[in-house]
Structure formats: structure tokens, C-alpha cells
Amino acid sequence: QVQLVESGGELVQAGASLRLSCAASGRTFSAYVMGWFRQAPGKEREFVAAISQNGINTYYVDFVRGRFTISRDNAANTVTLQMNSLKPEDTAVYYCAAARRYWSGSWSGFSRIADYDYWGQGTQVTVSS
Numbered sequence: 001q002v003q004l005v006e007s008g009g010e011l012v013q014a015g016a017s018l019r020l021s022c023a024a025s026g027r028t029f030s031a032y033v034m035g036w037f038r039q040a041p042g043k044e045r046e047f048v049a050a051i052s053q054n055g056i057n058t059y060y061v062d063f064v065r066g067r068f069t070i071s072r073d074n075a076a077n078t079v080t081l082q083m084n085s086l087k088p089e090d091t092a093v094y095y096c097a098a099a100r101r102y103w104s105g106s107w108s109g110f111s112r113i114a115d116y117d118y119w120g121q122g123t124q125v126t127v128s129s
Contacts (some may be wrong), residue, residue, distance in 0.1 A: 002026040002118050004096045009123030014088055016127070020081040022096030022120060030054075030074040032118075033099040033110055036081045038092035039122075045095065047111040049081060052103040059107040064090075086127045093122040 008020040022034070035050040049070040050059045058070050064083075072079040079096060097116035101109070109115050 002029060002032060002098050004098060004118055004120035006094065006096045006120045006123040009094060009125045011126040011128065012086060014086060014127055014129050016086050017082070017084045018086060018125060020083065020094055020096075020123060020125070022079045022081075024077045024079070024098065026077075029077040029098075031100070031102075033101065033103050034070075034072055034079040035097045035099065035110065035116055036070060036079075037095045037097060037113065037116075038090075038125075039095070040089075040092040043092075045113055048094070050099075050107065050110050051079065057103065059110065061111070083125070086125075088127045088129045091125060091127050093124050095122045096120040 003025040005023045036048040037045050038048050039045040047061055048064055051070045051072050055072045067085045069082040098118040099116045
């Protein structure tokens with residue numbers, strides 16, 4: 001089992017950058033695919049990005065590709081989401097999640113809420129125009 005705690009969310013202006021972090025407890029962090037989701041007010045939670053267990057392979061939803069970067073440090077049990085060129089529509093609560101299923105070359109099955117087994121409590125990101 002793994003416990004996840006997000007941090008780094010804050011109020012920023014459009015065009016700014018933010019770096020979200022997710023700290024994981026447990027000795028098996030490197031065994032999980034890690035993902036970031038977000039949920040805007042009145043909307044469903046949506047997938048943002050994911051990273052394979054070894055940190056080499058990444059996957060992004062189209063509307064953040066080129067602006068957001070996911071990375072992980074298995075020695076430090078952390079996964080980060082670097083967000084650049086933020087837009088007001090990026091305003092949401094951002095959640096870190098862990099999936100026990102091993103990534104074996106396809107990102108099919110890693111972009112749904114049900115694909116992930118553990119979740120953090122979220123961190124609020126607000127982008128003003």
C-alpha cells in the first residue's frame with residue numbers, strides 16, 4: 001500500500017509556472033505507475049499525465065502536452081508535475097495517483113480513474129486571467 005500527499009498548488013497569474021510534488025510513503029514506490037489527474041469545479045476528474053515505473057516513459061493528455069512535464073525520483077519516492085504557460089482553464093484540484101499494474105509498453109488502461117489504486121487528497125491550483 002502507498003500513501004500519497006500532494007503539495008505545490010497556489011494562486012498564480014496566467015502564463016506563470018508551478019511545480020506540483022507528490023510524496024509517497026512505502027518501500028515499493030518504484031513498482032507503481034504514477035499519474036496526475038485534475039478536477040475543475042463542476043466537472044469530472046480528468047487524466048493529465050502518467051509516468052512508467054522506471055521514469056523513462058511518459059504520457060500526456062493533448063491539452064497539456066508541451067506545457068506540462070511529469071517526472072519521478074524513485075530514490076526520493078516523489079513524482080512531480082512541472083506546469084508551464086498556465087491558463088485559467090488549468091484551474092482545478094490536482095491529484096496524484098498510483099497504479100499497481102505494470103506498464104509494459106502501452107498506455108492503454110492508464111488514463112481512467114478506475115485504473116489507479118491509490119490517491120492523494122489533492123492540491124488546489126488557481127490560475128487568474
